Amino acid sequence: MATTIDVGKAKNIHPENKIEVGYRLFLAAKKITYGKELVLTGPTFKELQVQKGKTIVSFSHPGSGLMEKSANYGLVKGFQ
Numbered sequence: 001m002a003t004t005i006d007v008g009k010a011k012n013i014h015p016e017n018k019i020e021v022g023y024r025l026f027l028a029a030k031k032i033t034y035g036k037e038l039v040l041t042g043p044t045f046k047e048l049q050v051q052k053g054k055t056i057v058s059f060s061h062p063g064s065g066l067m068e069k070s071a072n073y074g075l076v077k078g079f080q
Contacts (some may be wrong), residue, residue: 002028003041038061 002024008015015021030036043059043066050056059066 002021004015004021004024007020008034010033027038031038031040039061041061043062046058046060048055048057
């Protein structure tokens, strides 16, 4: 399985960029079938905690970490 939400359009389940979809599936086969050490997925939801009025979201496979890059650095207004 390969995530493709970022290479298509929100209301169309058929991504136009078929090359990127194929490449991601190739990476999955390379890791799963041939055991190659590579990053197969991006961050994957792990758990959600609410502590003292704050929501803490944890991810598996965060790579080198997640960063918020908008002009409101430090205040995340939402994400998908």
